[in-house]
Amino acid sequence: MSDSRTRIGVTNWLRGQLRNVAPFVTLIVLVAFFWAASDSFATLGNLQNILTQISVTGIIAVGLTFVILCAEIDLSVASIANATGIVVAYFTAQDASVTIANIPLAGWAAILIALAACFALGAVNAFGLTLIGIPSFIMTLAMLQIGAGICALLVRGQIAYTVPPLILTLGSRSLGPVPWIVIVAALFLLVGHIVLTYTRFGRYIYMTGGNREAAEYSGVNVRAILSAVMIISAVCSGVAGMLGVAYFGSAQQNEFDTYLLDSISAVVVGGTSLFGGQGGIGNTIIGLFVLGVLNNGLDHVNIDSFLKILIRGLILLAALIINVYAQRMRTVTAA
Amino acid sequence: MSDPTQPGLLALSGITKAFGGVTALGGVDFFLAAGEIHGLVGENGAGKSTLMKIIAGVHTDYQGEMRLDGRPVRLASPRDARTRGIGMVHQELSIVPDLSVAENVHLGVQPLQRLGLIDWRAMRRSAAAHLANLGIDVDLRARMGDLSLGLQQLVEVARVLFSGARIIILDEPTSALAPPEIERLFGLLRRLRESGKSLIFISHFLDDVLSVCDRLTVFRNGHAVATETCARIDKRWIIDRMIGTGHQELEESYLADIPLRSRPGAKDVLRVDNLSRTGAYRDVSMSVRAGEVLGIYGFLGSGQLELARTLFGVLRADRGSIALDGRVARLSSTSRARRAGIAFLPESRKMMLFGTEPVFKNVTIAILGRIGRLWLRPASERWIADGHVKHLHIRPPDVARLLGTLSGGNQQKVALAKWLTHLPRVLILSEPTRGMDVGAKDDVVRIVRNLRDQGIAILVVSTEPETVLSLADRILVMKKGRVVREFADEPVSKDRLLEAA
Ligand SMILES: Nc1ncnc2c1ncn2[C@@H]1O[C@H](COP(=O)(O)OP(=O)(O)OP(=O)(O)O)[C@@H](O)[C@H]1O
Ligand SMILES: [Mg+2]
Numbered sequence: 046m047s048d049s050r051t052r053i054g055v056t057n058w059l060r061g062q063l064r065n066v067a068p069f070v071t072l073i074v075l076v077a078f079f080w081a082a083s084d085s086f087a088t089l090g091n092l093q094n095i096l097t098q099i100s101v102t103g104i105i106a107v108g109l110t111f112v113i114l115c116a117e118i119d120l121s122v123a124s125i126a127n128a129t130g131i132v133v134a135y136f137t138a139q140d141a142s143v144t145i146a147n148i149p150l151a152g153w154a155a156i157l158i159a160l161a162a163c164f165a166l167g168a169v170n171a172f173g174l175t176l177i178g179i180p181s182f183i184m185t186l187a188m189l190q191i192g193a194g195i196c197a198l199l200v201r202g203q204i205a206y207t208v209p210p211l212i213l214t215l216g217s218r219s220l221g222p223v224p225w226i227v228i229v230a231a232l233f234l235l236v237g238h239i240v241l242t243y244t245r246f247g248r249y250i251y252m253t254g255g256n257r258e259a260a261e262y263s264g265v266n267v268r269a270i271l272s273a274v275m276i277i278s279a280v281c282s283g284v285a286g287m288l289g290v291a292y293f294g295s296a297q298q299n300e301f302d303t304y305l306l307d308s309i310s311a312v313v314v315g316g317t318s319l320f321g322g323q324g325g326i327g328n329t330i331i332g333l334f335v336l337g338v339l340n341n342g343l344d345h346v347n348i349d350s351f352l353k354i355l356i357r358g359l360i361l362l363a364a365l366i367i368n369v370y371a372q373r374m375r376t377v378t379a380a
Numbered sequence: 381m382s383d384p385t386q387p388g389l390l391a392l393s394g395i396t397k398a399f400g401g402v403t404a405l406g407g408v409d410f411f412l413a414a415g416e417i418h419g420l421v422g423e424n425g426a427g428k429s430t431l432m433k434i435i436a437g438v439h440t441d442y443q444g445e446m447r448l449d450g451r452p453v454r455l456a457s458p459r460d461a462r463t464r465g466i467g468m469v470h471q472e473l474s475i476v477p478d479l480s481v482a483e484n485v486h487l488g489v490q491p492l493q494r495l496g497l498i499d500w501r502a503m504r505r506s507a508a509a510h511l512a513n514l515g516i517d518v519d520l521r522a523r524m525g526d527l528s529l530g531l532q533q534l535v536e537v538a539r540v541l542f543s544g545a546r547i548i549i550l551d552e553p554t555s556a557l558a559p560p561e562i563e564r565l566f567g568l569l570r571r572l573r574e575s576g577k578s579l580i581f582i583s584h585f586l587d588d589v590l591s592v593c594d595r596l597t598v599f600r601n602g603h604a605v606a607t608e609t610c611a612r613i614d615k616r617w618i619i620d621r622m623i624g625t626g627h628q629e630l631e632e633s634y635l636a637d638i639p640l641r642s643r644p645g646a647k648d649v650l651r652v653d654n655l656s657r658t659g660a661y662r663d664v665s666m667s668v669r670a671g672e673v674l675g676i677y678g679f680l681g682s683g684q685l686e687l688a689r690t691l692f693g694v695l696r697a698d699r700g701s702i703a704l705d706g707r708v709a710r711l712s713s714t715s716r717a718r719r720a721g722i723a724f725l726p727e728s729r730k731m732m733l734f735g736t737e738p739v740f741k742n743v744t745i746a747i748l749g750r751i752g753r754l755w756l757r758p759a760s761e762r763w764i765a766d767g768h769v770k771h772l773h774i775r776p777p778d779v780a781r782l783l784g785t786l787s788g789g790n791q792q793k794v795a796l797a798k799w800l801t802h803l804p805r806v807l808i809l810s811e812p813t814r815g816m817d818v819g820a821k822d823d824v825v826r827i828v829r830n831l832r833d834q835g836i837a838i839l840v841v842s843t844e845p846e847t848v849l850s851l852a853d854r855i856l857v858m859k860k861g862r863v864v865r866e867f868a869d870e871p872v873s874k875d876r877l878l879e880a881a
Binding site: 243244245246247248249251252255256258259260261262263264265266268269322323 | 692694713714715717718719723724726730731732733734735736737741745746748749752753754755756798
């Protein structure tokens, strides 16, 4: 092998890896920048902050990664998170000052009902997508409204504060220096990664996203796969919603609204293809850190807080460009 | 006709092209005269498509020189090629499945009204005229993706032939067509040649190449090894240059009558009774026995492709019943059919393969559940895939390569490999040798015979008489959705088959 050949090989490899390399480089550049620009950024305490801040998004993003890998989308994640958080509070005894007509139950019962609720909402998404044939974009848009409606009906503009003890611990306490919510998020990411990489189900997800028709003709039950990912996404959102309520210390309408964009951004910025079949939890983790470092770092440097919003928009745009470009590279090399 | 001393229309010299270290073309000289039909033949992976993609502006990074009308050119893109009058029908079709047939005929060059709006009326009128020229009868408003592969191929051919290009490249345009369509296409190619156009025609059907082309070039391992005037050579000459000597047996099997031998003793594995589907097939009754290859032959649109899809749970029948091993089978989805022991190889690679995944994942997708219930076992997957790659002579023999980087015929072999690990009860093959070279077809015949002898019931569906004749023990001929003739225990030839269809 001559030298120039090896170089061509390396360039080709880099091109193929664009979607993995670009987010990673972005992350390193961001960390380096904030490290240099602020004394308070690179501290252990702040690392803990960042981890905590990305945990709720992280749990949602696990399910969303499954969905996006199948070349579908779930716009109802934040709404389902909100509804599930409110459901768990609704079935928990509240302070006397709260005048919601709720139904207090034992903690475990409240949690089970909340899990059943998010499962059911995911099942409705799955039903609309696979059996009726509504595109996921539209189906989950409707579910976004339905979730908001459930929230509104249950709390009627009020705020609930109490959640079952288990949820309270996982959402707002720490194990030594590490917040439980970070541990839960890490577990979700780990399990998500294992499922996607090492199980048959995970392979079917990639294949369904890569070429749905070919998956169908290979005897893969594409409908079952799509149904499963919609339900997984809803359950991840539900868990994030319950822990989020404990983390925020309250359950009310619209408190998860920013999480829709955040979780989609995390998946896409990380490099998972919007066209399906490429990417994974590893990418999502990088994406979460890019967003987390960006949000957190901007607080540590002197910057107009309104400018922050614009900067985030620009980063997302750059990620989308890379995403589409990486897709093209991949199809060209494999044409 | 063509005279190599004439200043050529298109001349390539010393063309070298590598894909990340793999040399696909190693210094090819190629010369196309004005007003000739030039054939290109060679084994799978020899580099035919790669050279054509260079001429059509798809691959732009190559070494060597290309001259058009005597002047050196360096094409920047397919669009650039098109404006210079070079059009190409790709081996893997480049249709847009969600657009209508009329729109596909005009892809890239829609007729416009004054305000820049698309002139739908003009578009349909000219699309109808073009398609009629090729003798294609198809609803112009139909969604392209709903057409059979053969019709898609014809529509794409129509688009390029009538785009006004003066150099027209056809990369295996007949691989999904039946003899009548092929004859019509050839008539048209000859007329285009008379009107001064130059055509390049790639095919693995050597008889076709010999009958329609003026000259041909043989490719082998990335080199153009010979160019000759077709009138001076025969099939044997070509095959010797393509792969070397020693393929007599295969050649002769095409020429003689083939005695069919059915297996009356064996029991029916798959039975179909009065199966009907509106617009596709009617009252089809048949059975496939264990250890038997049943061929279903028919022209495009005879309903045999739809019938095959019904048996794999892709389409639903309106009436009638399907029984497997004597029990009624409800084939409501492909995964049910697979679990019932039915395997299906569709005629189109795109329907079957994952271009951006490595070869081994493509091979094992249908049998993952048998390798490990829950967990994947990549090491066994590679091992299994490796076995098939060697057995089927898939080149390059590297299971980690992305499938999309294999040549067309090698991709087809991967598709076949998919169903060979854990043997099904019933194997349905639709155009199993589409796009394969002579040697590879030989391999397929061998593999199918072998599977049959292990007791599998095999159904071969094709629009190509040679395929059915070389594989089947019993042949049904379908016409307009009905089974019109059965050949069993009698000698049958290509002519008799064509007569019946
Ligand atoms: N995009 C690509 N990336 C890497 N290798 C490629 C690519 N396209 C083609 N090749 C390789 O180049 C060689 C020539 O392929 P090509 O498609 O030109 O063969 P072909 O003669 O058209 O064969 P077939 O009859 O099977 O269509 C093969 O070894 C193939 O694997
Ligand atoms: Mg080719």
